Amino acid sequence: MKHREQRRPDVTALDLVGGPERVEIHLHSYDDGWPGSYLEHRSRIRAALTASGVDVEHLLIEHIGSTSVPGLAAKPIIDIVVAVDDITAEEDYLEPLLTAGYELRVREPRHRLVRTPARDVHVHLYDRDDPAVTEYLLLRDHLRTDAGDRALYESTKRALLDKKWDDMNDYADAKSDVILAIKARARAALGR
Template structure:
């Protein structure tokens, strides 16, 4: 099995269209339990360098009902990962080591979901900070030796500071 490559690339305006297409398929699976579907993460911020993986946050009325729809997500090409380190989340990934999409499903109003949206909006509102974040991500990708935990660790202090002032 090949190893996942951590690659941060320049912003691609096609990411917005890729989100739109995938969000329609997700809405078809979830139907009325989907409250809202958001494009989050760095691919949602115009001009921001990112790993070319579309992060999608879905707010639902009932997180447990999502478990009954796992086979539908699998039929769309996703792998179900359960909570995957965040309580009360359902996480799905598409593309194996060549990821194309992540879905983060939270009950509407969940604080973890709200933080993702808040950080995205903050970066959109402050392009200079987004640019600084993009440079940090490029450096973290170069230094992490394709270790996703090291890559994420290289960004954590920046994110905490800008979300919480810590």
């Protein structure tokens, strides 16, 4: 990314662009097309950032979330994490992504989220050294290799299908305890 002498202060509150959105959760069996969709958006993100002068050779762009785990049922939303050098330098990454057709959904401390107008791809942006990036990858990699925790996570998601959700964030929060337990086992398996 472009070098900046001094980091700006980050935003201090959640800005949920468009407000809460009622959502119906539908799980789909794993789709072999999800990795291809991720790769298309990875290329789109890289092209947008390259065109704005960002050095993308060392930029982390990873497929995360349930669609990144073969065999796991998921909401058909491709989640991508992008680690940028400075989350406060929105002109370096946010403006190019908006120009590339993504829409801003979340601006909050340490995190931005853009998505496609069809809402089928969510791009999470964090600072390169933000622990959230490591946490996403820890969960993804563990679920890819541990069939028991993959089944537990899927059964947890299925148990939540019968509830009405006023916002996607409420659904995500309802899975928190199970996710924390799975990540604890992932750390133990890695000796951390």
